[in-house]
Amino acid sequence: MPDERESGIPTSPIAKTVLFFQRHWHRSAPGTPTPEWVTRFCYSMWLTAFAFKVIGASWDMSWHFKWLRDDFAPPHLINTVGTVIICVLVAIHTYTGLGCDRRSLRLMQAGLVMFLIAAPLDVINHRVSGLDLTAWSPTHGLLYLGTGIMLAGVIAGWLRVAPPGPVRAVVLTALWGFFLENTFFPNGQQEYGILELRSWERGEPYAEPTLLEFAADDIGRSVDREAVIHFALPIEDWVYPMWGIGVMALILAAARYTVGRTWTATTVAGAYVAYRAIIWPLLLAGDFPTSTVPFYLVFVGLAVDLAFRAPAARFAVGGVLVTVFGYGALWVQSQLRPWLLGDALTETAPPSAYWTAPIVLAGVAAVWYLAARRRTAFSELGAR
Template sequence: MIQTTLLLAAEPKPAGGAALGEVFAATAGVGFVTLLLLGLAVAHRTRRTTVLARFADAVGRRTGRPGWVALPAVMVALSLITALFGMLWDISLHIGRGRDEGPLANPAHYFILVGLFLVFAAGMLAVVLPLDEKPGPASVKITKHWHAPVGGILIAASGFYALIGFPLDDVWHRLFGQDVTLWGPTHLMLITGAGLSLIGQLVLEQEGHAATAGTGVKEAAKPIVLWGLRVAALGGMLIGLSVFQAEYDFGVPQFRLVLQPMMIAGAAGLALVAARLVGGRGAALGAAIFFLTLRGVISLIVGPALGEPTPSLPLYLGSAILIELLALTPLLRSPMAFGAVGGLLIGTLGSVTEAIWSYVAMPLPWTSDMRVEGLLMTVPVAVAAGLCGALLSMGVQGRLPRPALSRTVLVASLLVLTASVGNGLYATVPEGAEATVALTPAGEGMANAEVTLDPASVADDPSWVQLTAWQGGGLVVDRLERTGPGTYRSTEPVPVDGDWKTLLRVHDGRTLAATPVFLPEDVAIDAEEVPAEATSTRGFVPEITLLQRERDLDAPGWLWAASNAVVLVLSLALILALAWGVGRLSRRITPGTFDDESPIAAQEQGLPHRGGALRPGVA
C-alpha cells in the first residue's frame, strides 16, 4: 500500500520522497506521449498509416541511411543532448543549493528523465520501423514477419537501464540517505546508460549501411556528411564518458585527485582510438572538437546563462593529435596494436597536455604528489581503453578477433579499471590531526581565515589545502596561500552564514580529510549547527561525513553490499548485452562493407575495397 505523509509547514528541504502532485503530472504527460507513440507504432506495423515511414524515409534521404536508422539516430542525438544538459545543470544545482526536496522537485531532473526516456523510445522506434525487410544482416527475429536491428535493441536496453536507475535511486536514498555525489551507484547508472547508448547508435548506423550496401542503392549524402555523423557519434561517446569527471570539472571532487587523469585518459583511449579507426583521417581530432564545442556551449548555458556554478572541461586535443599522428604509421593496419600504443601515448604524453591544461582551466590543478601513482593508474587504464576502442572499431567493421581474444581483452580491461578505481577510492584520515581556524569578519556573513595545521606534516606536498563553501546559493573554492610550515590563509572572503556549508579540506597523497568551519542546523536529517567561531580547533574527519551530511552511515554493511551487488549485476548485464550486439554485428557482416562510406579508413587499414572510387574528399 502506498503511504503518504502530509507535511504541513514542515521544516525546510525534506530529505526524501516525491511530491504526489509532481508524480501525477509527470505520469499524465509521459503517459500521453507513450500512448501516442504506441498508437503510431501499432498503426505503422498494421499498415493503417504511412506517416511514420514517410517521415523516417525523408530523414533517411538526407543522411544516406534507411529511415529505420536515420530517424532513431536523430532522436538519440537530441535526447542525449537534452539529458546531458539536465545532468550538468542538476550537478550545478546540487553544488550550489544542496539536496533536492524530492526526486521530481528539481527542474533539471525532468530534462534528464525526458532525455533518457526518449533514448529508450528511439531504440524502440528503430525496432518498430522496419517493414517487409530484414534490417541488416545482424537483425534479431521478433516474429516471423518482424525483424529488429540489433542496434535499436541495444539503444533501448541502454535507455531502459538508465531509467531503472531512477526509482532505484529513490530506494537508495531511503535506505542510505541522500548521497549528494555524482558517484552514487544509482547515479552512475543514469550516466552509464546514456553514454553507452552511443555504442548501440554506432551499431545501428553500421547495420543501416550494411543493409544499403547490399542493395546497390546509391547513398544520397555526401561523404563528408557521413564522416561527420560518425565523428559526432564518437564525439558524443567522449562526452558521455566525460560526465563521470563532472565533480572535478566543478572543483568539488569527493574523491582523490589521482582519479581525474585516469578518467580522462580512459575516455580518450576508448573514444578517440575508435573514432580514428572507424572514421578515418581527422576523425579523432573531429571527435575532440565536437566534444569541446558541445560541452563548452552547455557549460556556458549552465554557468553564465542560468547563474549556477560553471563546469570546466578536459581538453582532449593533445590526445587526439597523438592518435592522428600515430595513424600516420603502419601500425594503423594492426588495430589492436594501434589501440594499445594509442592508449600508451594518451596515458603518458596525453596526460602531460591535460596536466598543463589543468593549470589553465581546471579549478584544481594537478600536483606533483600524484605523479607516480597517477601514471601507475592512468597508463594501464588508457591502454585497456585503447584496446577496447580498437575492439569496438573492429566489431562494427566486421572483423573482431577470435572470441577468446576479444573476451580476454574485455575482461582484463574491466579488471584493470576495477583495480585502478579501487585504489583511487582508498583514502585515509590522519589520526589525531586537527586544524585551528581563525576567522576575521569581512562583510555580512563573510570571513577571511587563517589556518594552522597540527601536525604540519598533514600537508607536506598537498594536492590542495582549501576552503570550500557550497550549497548556500553558490560555490566558493579558495585554494589557501601557504604562509609557513603548516600555516595558511585565505585569498578571498568565504561565506560562513545562512545555508552555506563551509569546510577546510586537505588532500595530500592518500590523505583526504576535512574539518568543518561552519555548518547550518538541519532538522530534516537531525544535524546540529557547527557555528563559525572567531577561533576554533577541530579534528579532521572523513570528507564524506561533511560533504554528504544526508548519508546514513549506520546502515547495515550487508544491506550496502547487497544493494551495490544489484547495481553491479544490472551494469554487467548491460555491458554483456552491448558486447553481444557488437559481436553479433561483427560475425554477420563482411569486412569492407563500409568502404563506400569511409574509403580512406578502409583502405589505410588494409580492408578489402568493394569497388567505387576512393573519395579523397572524405577526410
C-alpha cells in the same frame, strides 16, 4: 532507395512523423529494409533526444553543487524530455524493425531497461540518504551504463543502415561525441568540486547553507573544510586522470576506427570541450556553480589521431602519445591562472595524481592491442 525530393517527403518534422505512421507503422522483424528518409529522420530524433539529455545533465551537475536535490528540478525535466523521446524511438524500432538490426535493437532495449530501472533506484537512494554526495555512486553508475549501452546500440544501428557518405560520417561522429560525454560525465564531480571548495575557502560558497549543513551532518561535523571536502571532493586524486585520459583515449580510438576519417578523435574531443566552454559562461551568468573545463582532452584526441598514422605499432605509439600529450596538457592546464576572470575560476584543473601515467600508458596500449587482435581475428574468420 527513393530520393526524398522525388518521393514528395515533407520537410516538417511533424509532417514526417505523420507520414511515417501512415506508411510504415506495421509489425516487422529487425533488419527490415528502411527507406533512406526514414533512417535519417529516425536518427535525427536520436540526436535530438541525446541533446536534451546532455543539456539536462550538464545543468543537473551544477544544480547539485548549489541546492539539495529536487526530483522535479528543471534539469531533471529537460533530461526527462530526452528519455521520453528515446522510449518512443525504441518502441518504434521494436515494433517496425526499421532502422536497426537484431544486435543493435537488443542493445537499445537493454540500455533503456537498465536506465529505467536505475532511475527509480536513484530516487529511492536519495530518499534514504537525502543527498547522494558523488557522481560515482552505484545508482548513478547504472544510469551512465544504461545510457552507454543505448548509445552503443544506436551507433551499431547507424553503422548497419546508413548509406556511405558525409552524412553517415557526421552523424556517427556526433553519436561518439554523446558517448564520450556520457562516459566522461562522472569526472565532473572533481571539476565542479574543486571550484566548490575554493568558493568556500574565500568565504563565498556556491552551495546554499542547507546543502552544506546536510553534507556536514552526514559525517557528524559542523560545516568546516573537511565537511566541504567530503561533499565536493570525495574521490581519490588518481581517479580523475586515469578516467579522463586513459578511458577517454580508448573511446576516441573507437570513434576514429569506426568513422574512418583522419581527425575524428580530435574533432570529437574538441566538440565536447567546446560545448563545456560554451555552457561555462552561461552557468556563471545564471549564478550557478561552474567547473574547470577539460581542455587537455583535445590533446588526448590529437594523440589518438596521430597514433593512427603508425599502423604497424599503433597500440604502442598510441599508449605513449596519449600519456605524454594527455598528462602534459593536464599539467600545463593546472599551472595556468586566468587572472582576467578573477575569483570566478581560481583553479583550472582538479587535483590529479600524476604517478598514474605509467598505468595509463600500459593500460591503453594493452587494451588497444587486444582490440586490434580481436578485429583481426574476426576479419580472418570472415575471409575463410
